[in-house]
Amino acid sequence: xxxxxxxxxxxxxxxxxxxxxxxxxxxxxxxxxxxxxxxxxxxxxxxxxxxxxxxxxxxxxxxxxxxxxxxxxxxxxxxxxxxxxxxxxxxxxxxxxxxxxxxxxxxxxxxxxxxxxxxxxxxxxxxxxxxxxxxxxxxxxxxxxxxxxxx
Numbered sequence: 001x002x003x004x005x006x007x008x009x010x011x012x013x014x015x016x017x018x019x020x021x022x023x024x025x026x027x028x029x030x031x032x033x034x035x036x037x038x039x040x041x042x043x044x045x046x047x048x049x050x051x052x053x054x055x056x057x058x059x060x061x062x063x064x065x066x067x068x069x070x071x072x073x074x075x076x077x078x079x080x081x082x083x084x085x086x087x088x089x090x091x092x093x094x095x096x097x098x099x100x101x102x103x104x105x106x107x108x109x110x111x112x113x114x115x116x117x118x119x120x121x122x123x124x125x126x127x128x129x130x131x132x133x134x135x136x137x138x139x140x141x142x143x144x145x146x147x148x149x150x151x
Contacts, residue, residue: 029130037138046074079117088114
C-alpha cells in the first residue's frame with residue numbers, strides 16, 4: 001500500500017497492528033543477513049535495501065539518481081511482499097528458493113518474477129528470507145546486474 005513515509009521509522013510506525021510483528025521479523029532477518037555494501041532506506045514507498053551510489057556510482061538504469069535496488073519489503077493491501085531482484089536475475093537461486101520454500105511452508109508459493117507474497121502471517125518462512133538475503137554479495141549483484149539486466 002502506498003505510503004508517504006520518508007524514513008524507515010515512519011514506515012514501521014504506520015503499519016497496521018496485524019502486520020507489525022511479521023514485517024518486523026522479516027526486516028530483522030533481512031538486516032541480520034544483509035551483505036556488506038547494502039543499506040536500508042525508503043525506496044519506492046517501501047523498505048528498500050539498496051547498493052548506494054558510494055558503492056555503485058552508476059545507480060539504477062531506470063533512473064540513475066536512484067541507488068541500485070537489491071531487495072524490498074512492503075506491506076501491501078492483501079499481503080506482505082518481499083521483492084528480490086536477485087531471484088529474477090539468477091535462475092539457479094530461483095530454483096533453490098522454490099525448492100526450499102516447498103520444504104518449509106505448507107501453503108503454495110505465491111510469486112511473481114521477483115515478488116514473493118505472504119497472505120498468511122503464520123506461515124512466513126522468516127529464516128528462508130534471511131538465507132536468501134545472504135546468498136549474493138553486493139559485488140556479485142552488481143556483476144549480475146551489469147551482465148544481465150543493464151544491457
